[in-house]
Structures are given as structure tokens and as C-alpha cells.
Amino acid sequence: MQIKYSLGHAIPELVIDAFDLRQQVFTHEQGFPADIDVDEYDNSALHVVLYLNEHPVAVLRCLLFKDTGLVKVGRVAVQKRHRGKGLGRELMKFVEQYAQQHHFKTIGLSAQHTAIEFYRTLGYQTVGEMYDEDGMDHIYMTLAIEQ
Structure with a gap:
């Protein structure tokens, strides 16, 4: 297992993966329109990909807000055949370490309703009420980063 990352499009092959x-x-798999997945934030986002035997199997992206100390995680995905193996947990641990090393204060994310318990097991707390995002129930969750 190897985790690689790229800030913006610095490593084009990783961003393509x-x-x-x-x-x-x-x-x-989930039926979201393709045109909403890639957006203007991808140009400056931190893209993180987990590889098994040199094959990309899990991904997430982070928007980094130095001024507020927030890392906003999104686009967390694990290939279906690799779910339940702890790969999403490894990606989230990587983000936590990255946030700590770069002196961020909080990690925030918009969790699909089916992933709330997963994020709770990692220490995330729900904030506010459930809301609809692109036709699916989500809730905002945060994790405070210890320095």
C-alpha cells in the first residue's frame, strides 16, 4: 500500500488516477452527474490517492484554507471491491497527519448519510442538521486537530 499526493495538478498522472x-x-456506481465531479477547486486542491500494487484504489481531495485553519475533505471514494479493508481509514489518517504537520486546526467534510458512522469512528462530530446535496442526504462533520 502506498499513499501519494499532489497539490493541484503538480503530478498530472496522480490527478488523472x-x-x-x-x-x-x-x-x-452512485449515479451522480459527471459534470459536477470535477470543478474549479481541483486546480488548487490536495489530491490524495492510495495505491495497491501500483493500482489506484482509493481517493480523496482536500481544500486547504490556511486563513481559517480548515482542511475541507471531499470526494472520498474507495473502489467497490476494496471496501471494508480499512483503506478509507488510511486515507483519513493521512489527512489528519497532513493537517497536523501543516498546522491546520480543523478538518471538515460533508458526509453522505451512509458514511456518518464511519467518520464517527474516526472521531468526527456532526454539526447542524441533515441536508440534501445533489439528491443525497449529507451532514457536515468536523474533527479538531491537536497540535
């Missing part, structure tokens, strides 16, 4: 994985999960 990230976009391909996101399309597999969000567009083909």
Missing part, C-alpha cells in the same frame, strides 16, 4: 476513481464511484 484521482479523477478516474472518482468517476468510477460517483458517476458510474
Whole structure:
């Protein structure tokens, strides 16, 4: 297992792997429109991809807000055949370490209703009420980063 990351499009091959994985999960599997997956935030986002035997199998992206100390995690996806193996947990641990090393204060994310318990096991707390995002129930969750 290897985790690689790229800030913006610094490593084009990694970003292509990230976009391909996101399309597999969000567009083909979950039915979200392809045109909402890639957006203007991808140009400056931190793209994180987990590889098994040099094959990309899990991904997420982070928007980094230094001024407020927030890392906003999104686009978390694990290939269906690799779910339940702790790969999503490894990606989230990586983000926590990255946030701590770069002196961020909080990690926030918009969790699909089916993933709330997963994030709770990692220490995330729900904030506010459930809301609809692109036709699916989500809730905002945060994790305070210890320095």
C-alpha cells in the first residue's frame, strides 16, 4: 500500500488516477452527474490517492484554507471491491497527519448519510442538521486537530 499526493495538478498522472476513481464511484456506481465531479477547486486542491500494487484504489481531495485553519475533505471514494479493508481509514489518517504537520486546526467534510458512522469512528462530530446535496442526504462533520 502506498499513499501519494499532489497539490493541484503538480503530478498530472496522480490527478488523472484521482479523477478516474472518482468517476468510477460517483458517476458510474452512485449515479451522480459527471459534470459536477470535477470543478474549479481541483486546480488548487490536495489530491490524495492510495495505491495497491501500483493500482489506484482509493481517493480523496482536500481544500486547504490556511486563513481559517480548515482542511475541507471531499470526494472520498474507495473502489467497490476494496471496501471494508480499512483503506478509507488510511486515507483519513493521512489527512489528519497532513493537517497536523501543516498546522491546520480543523478538518471538515460533508458526509453522505451512509458514511456518518464511519467518520464517527474516526472521531468526527456532526454539526447542524441533515441536508440534501445533489439528491443525497449529507451532514457536515468536523474533527479538531491537536497540535
